[in-house]
Each structure stands twice: as structure tokens, then as C-alpha cells.
Amino acid sequence: MSQKxxxxxxxxxxxxxxxxxxxxxxxxxxxxxxxxxxxxxDRHHLTFDTYESGKLLLDEYLDRxxxxxxxxxxxxxxxxxxxxxxxxxxxxxxxxxxxxAQYQLKTVVVSNEGRELNRYRIETFQLTGFIxxxxxxxxxxxxxxxxxxxxxxxxxxxVPLEQILYIDDRPLFVQVAQGLGxxxxxxxxxxxxxxxxxxxxxxx
Numbered sequence: 297m298s299q300k301x302x303x304x305x306x307x308x309x310x311x312x313x314x315x316x317x318x319x320x321x322x323x324x325x326x327x328x329x330x331x332x333x334x335x336x337x338d339r340h341h342l343t344f345d346t347y348e349s350g351k352l353l354l355d356e357y358l359d360r361x362x363x364x365x366x367x368x369x370x371x372x373x374x375x376x377x378x379x380x381x382x383x384x385x386x387x388x389x390x391x392x393x394x395x396x397a398q399y400q401l402k403t404v405v406v407s408n409e410g411r412e413l414n415r416y417r418i419e420t421f422q423l424t425g426f427i428x429x430x431x432x433x434x435x436x437x438x439x440x441x442x443x444x445x446x447x448x449x450x451x452x453x454x455v456p457l458e459q460i461l462y463i464d465d466r467p468l469f470v471q472v473a474q475g476l477g478x479x480x481x482x483x484x485x486x487x488x489x490x491x492x493x494x495x496x497x498x499x500x
Contacts, residue, residue, distance in 0.1 A: 301496050303402040303455040305446075305473070306392065308409065310465035311483050313421060314383045316413045321381045328377065329362075329369060336361055347410045350434035354412040379416050387486040393426045394500040395493065406449050406462070408433040408440050441472045450476070461496055463489065 309315040322340065326333045339361040347357040358371055396403050405427050409417070411434040418424060431449040438445040450457070457477040464470050470480035481492045493499075 299456070299458040301399070301401070301461045301479075301498055302459040303404065303453055303461070304392065304395065305404045305406050305449060305453075305460055305462040305478065307464040307466070307469070307483075308405055308407045308414075308417060308423070311463055312385055312388055312392070312423070313417055314381065314385070316382055316409055316417060317378055321378070324381075325374070325377060329367070329374065331362065339364075345439065348408050348433045348439055350411055350437050352410075354410060357410065375412075378413065379420075382413075382417050382420065384421050385486070388483075388489070389421070389426075391486070391490060391493075391500065395498050396426050398500060399498060402453055402455055403427050404449055404453055405430045405432065406440070406445060407431075410434050440466075440469045443472055443476065446473050446476055446478065450478075461493075461498075
């Protein structure tokens with residue numbers, strides 16, 4: 297590679313951790329809490345962008361998608377279900393930790409996450425231990441695939457474009473970053489991503 301990689305931008309959900317509140321999680325919530333699936337999905341899709349953009353609190357989001365009518369369970373019980381859904385991909389976490397230490401990389405998260413879920417995931421899985429800063433949609437009020445969220449990350453990182461590598465499990469988001477000149481890896485599994493990182497000179 298002509299330029300040494302000095303910074304890694306990465307997503308959280310689908311790369312370092314499971315997705316925080318995806319279609320599968322909502323399907324399980326429907327089953328567990330006996331909700332109307334079609335209604336939940338409809339309300340979710342009308343509201344979630346606003347929540348992820350940091351314009352709604354989690355309580356307000358849940359008021360719109362679940363607690364718009366009386367329920368037999370509490371909001372706290374439902375939130376705990378959402379939080380518990382997050383699980384780590386330890387192999388990827390350890391890989392990024394090792395790469396950061398070995399190559400003195402700057403590490404940046406660029407993610408679409410609501411504030412409360414994002415904070416829970418950062419604290420619970422101690423992401424601040426190896427991530428330098430977080431450009432989360434709920435913090436900067438921009439969401440991928442808006443190219444401006446990557447521009448914010450670039451302004452904050454102060455690393456030349458050609459020295460940045462972005463990892464995300466969503467091909468569209470990788471392509472948007474590549475449109476700015478950022479190199480990208482579409483994360484499918486640990487083994488393949490480790491191999492692709494090695495092609496950029498990042499070997500552990």
C-alpha cells in the first residue's frame with residue numbers, strides 16, 4: 297500500500313457488538329411482550345430516524361412505538377430487554393485493541409445509534425478503553441448514509457484521507473465513505489476482515 301494506515305473508523309453494531317435494536321430484536325420483543333408486529337414496525341420506521349438523530353429521548357421513542365396505550369409491563373422492563381440484546385463480538389474487539397496498540401492507530405467510531413443505547417453500549421463494553429472518540433448520530437444529529445457524518449469524523453480525526461480505513465457491515469455506508477476517498481472494508485466475519493486488514497499492512 298502506498299500510504300500507511302494511521303486511523304481506523306469503525307461502526308459499532310454488526311462489527312464490535314451485535315446490533316442494538318434491529319429487526320430481529322424487535323421480532324423477539326413482539327413475541328416476548330405480545331405486541332402487534334405490523335403496528336410496532338410501522339411506528340418504528342416513522343420514528344426511529346428522529347430518535348437516532350438525537351431529537352428524541354428513548355422514553356419518548358418508546359411512548360410512540362409501544363406505550364401509546366396501557367401495557368401489562370413497565371417501560372423499565374422493556375428498556376432492560378433492549379439493553380440486554382447487546383452482546384460483544386470479542387474477537388473483533390480484541391483485534392482492534394491489538395491493532396491500536398501495535399500500530400498506534402487513532403480509532404474512531406462512526407455509528408447510527410440513539411443516545412441512551414449508545415451510552416449503555418459504550419459503558420457496558422468499555423469501548424472508551426480503545427476508541428478515541430465517538431461520532432454517533434445522536435451526538436452530531438447526522439445519520440449515515442449522510443456524507444456529512446463522515447466529514448465531521450474527518451474534521452475531528454485530523455488524519456489525511458488516504459491514511460484512514462473504515463470498517464462497516466453495511467456495504468452502502470462503506471461506499472459512501474469511499475466516495476470521500478476513505479478506504480473501506482465491508483465486514484462479513486472476523487476471519488475475512490482480519491485478512492483484509494493484513495492487505496493494508498495491519499497484521500497482528
